[in-house]
Amino acid sequence: MVVRYLLVAVILGVAVGLSFLRYTPQATFTEGMVGQPTDLNPTSGPKNEVDEMLENLLFRSLFKYDLAGNLTNDLVEGYEVKEGGKVYEITLKNGIFWHDGYPVVAEDVRFTLNQDPTFSKAVIEVVDGKKIRFRLEDPLGSFPSLLTKLIAPSHLVRTSPLTVVGDGSFYINHIEQDGEVKEITLQNQGTGKIRSLVFKFFKTQTDLQEAAKRGEVDAFVADNFNHPSFTRYQSPLYGRYFAIFFNLESKNRMVKSPTFRRAAARKTPIPILLDDPLKDGGVPVHGPLSGTFAEANLPFPKFSLTIKAQFKGGLTLTVPNIGKLPEVAKVITQHWQMLGIKVNIETVSTTMIEEIIANKDFEAIILGQEVSRDPDRYSLWHSTQKVYPGLNITSYSDPRADRALEEGRKTIQQSKRKEHYLNFQRLFLEDNPAIFLYHPNLNYFVSRRFSGINLSSLFVPSERFRNIQEWVQLPY
Template sequence: MRPNLRWQLLLATIGFGLVLAILSFQVQSVALCTVTVPTTGGSFIEGVVGAPNTLNPLFSDAYPVDRELVDLIFDGLTRFDASGELIPVLAERWTVSEDGRSVRFILREGITWHDGQPVTANDIAFTYGLMQDATFPGAAALQTLWQTVTINVIDARTVDFVLTSPYAPFLEVTTRGILPAHILQGETAVSLLTHPFNQSPIGTGPFMVDAGQDWRQTGRLVLNPNPDFFQQGTQLAHLEYRFFPDETSLMDAFANGDVQAINHISADTLPEVAAEPHARLFTATEDRVTMLLFNQRQDGENKLQPASMRQALAFGLDRQAVLDQVLNGQGVLLEGPYLPNSWMYQKTAYTPYSNQPDQAILWLEENGWLVPEGQVMRWREGDPLSIRLAALQQDEGLVTAVVDQWATLGIDVQVNLQSNLTELQQTLTAGEFDAAIVDVVPALDPDLYDFWSQEAIVRGQNYGGWNNRRASEALEAARQLWRLEERRPFYESFLRFYDAELPALTLYQHVNTYALSSEVNLAEIGRIERPRDRYQTFAQWFLLYKDVTVRCPAENAGIDS
């Protein structure tokens, strides 16, 4: 038995050695490689011309930088989606009473402020209650509206708004950002205007203000991703806004790599930015249009009556040429009074008034405005066709383009440029114009009562005095109905009168061009409806890499497969 045992031990030893040899060969054959992978950290820096005044949704309307930052920090009860319809945000849902005079909002469960405190109906009542204050220093139209609304808190998640009469456009005001009552309770609208909260606000939005910074002194504002919004985390630690006094200094910072993005590129500087090899450009339409407003008030002889005279001026403009000449093509031709993302926008409902000079001349001649032999200007019964055009000085290039095109039709234009918006508004209110170039930010809700109703001639913004009873009645009826399908026929009726009588000509919709450095990886930007939409994919953006050791692929390890 002993010899057999020796043979078994010998065979076992040999087998064990072979196994070790094979394993040793395999280990020695595994090659290790160093690869570069994304890592967390770093700040994404966006440059913007100008600085915010106050980071408060109640006071941000007049300041573009304020509006953008407020949109990142705060949420409203609702917001508009890409099709112009309201969807819930802080709200879970809302209902309208049978008589149309009461709207009940139910808040989502579990929503919290950036400091972790729960959002309740008290926050909603507190925020809107501030705008009811007789001393509210914000937009007067907001105060006027909210003073007609009774706010009732039902429970922690339920709030009722009771209106004096049915008013469907009311829902649009619920898009405004909500303030935290647990921090600001007891403040008045006036005291809030200068409150330290406006320096380091607490909101519910996708980004939080980094505590302890003085952006007024440093010229930069650091925001941190809200973990409740970016639940899977982010690669970038911070989003930083850096404020510059002018476009030149901002362009230099982008060229030098001191900022990774430019918030807004003007038409003048677009070629310079586009020439930067690391620049990626993204363009999105803004909720802002430039219009040519016609004065129809009957103060003496009105040279823009009848409607065919206004149509002649419209047909006599090549709007695309104006865009190319003045804005380097940075705009979108638009027909009618509604934005394309409004649920009432109907492109086919409007006459395409643009670049039909033969039609323009026909209308002018049919109205008796002729060019005497040997002259270039039009006359009628001894009077020249001369119109007064009002505009802001900043739009001088646009004014020049319009004047030059109308001159080819034999129209003399007397230009009145105003240095600021207040002066222009005074000119419009006094009716001291025949045509005016104005910028308008249309609401996505199609209610245009305050712009085009008969009542708005006296108590509104119907500066041109368009006086059409049936159009006004359609607007009045539509605003008292809550269901979109019930409102639509009235707005369709209004549009027919608007298109036929042309109280204003929309020249173009503005676009915003945004520059992003190629240094920012995996940064994809889709459709932009509001400023925060630029950061829809922010979670995957990254700037930094790190080296890690991994097993090399078989072909790199020299192993035959």
């Protein structure tokens, strides 16, 4: 599972606009984005959110998630699981072609995934033109979710990081450059009323919003924007959350106490945070598997909060100096001090975060993480992942939790996986190595001249185009 730390509390803006003022059944949709595209080839992986957005429109994957969050076939016609989950045999659909006319074949899958470290321990075999076999070291029930990676063509030699041939509904029709990329036009060869997507690139969020006020763009992502021509579409990003992580290897005895961590969790004012300072900027996180099919949203174990006399001393809460995180830390501190402890806030530069995590140089720290839709959180919470660059930054260790994570990832049947992950969540709640705060909201401001936008069940911002075939430009 790929996990990225989120060192931004405010997601950079994205804008959408319309070039034409007359209604036509086949519309052009222009989106403005802050930043620059750098490399649009899936074998390189997206370098930023601009790359990720464009790649998801240009390329397809073996599997994909639908609007309800269910894993469904994309390039896959069907698949078989053999040898107890150690072998996956996948058959590709017929009639799918790259934009240059070549068919999508099994060699494309092997070519792409052999370059991805995630698959370094898998043996990938081409059985025939349309069938590919994966041999795994151990059974892995979450394996299909890893196959949502975009596939690149194997028959082409790359000549430019921006000149790519995909197999998605959109293909690159034109790139306008002047030192930097000014504009990329994609043409729709699939279904839907939006036939062209024009992406314009801005240097700052201010430039983007000024363009929106002038009517040059019709939508963008921002915390706040007030204009009568725009409608706000809001959705939590369930693949991102912010949390307080405790260092269980700290010399601070209070931090190492499960009783204190449970008390701190009970005193953390999530509703107050969401109201102010976040100001409608997120929704609560329901445990370590929030937003997945295994989410349980269990209640806290019963215990008394009238025990503050046993909490003596204090702790340091480390917080990156980004966006509203320092304000969030202040509100949390005020409520933790009701337990009779002292809390020191240490605000640090984002450039220091990696070193702080590597050296476990914190007692409690507020961080953001990005996770997958599958509930496999082995890399985050299994005891074997405690040593850096392992991602178990709290050093959480419980043999029972380890067992639940192991069984959950190797079990194939989803209902059985759910049972194992329910057990993990119960054990996690007993120890409380982290306090989950909120999923940030995506605020997408769209011109009232468009309808059909559906942002339900978003995990990452690039998914907002999932139902673009249903978007329409309204007559006016």
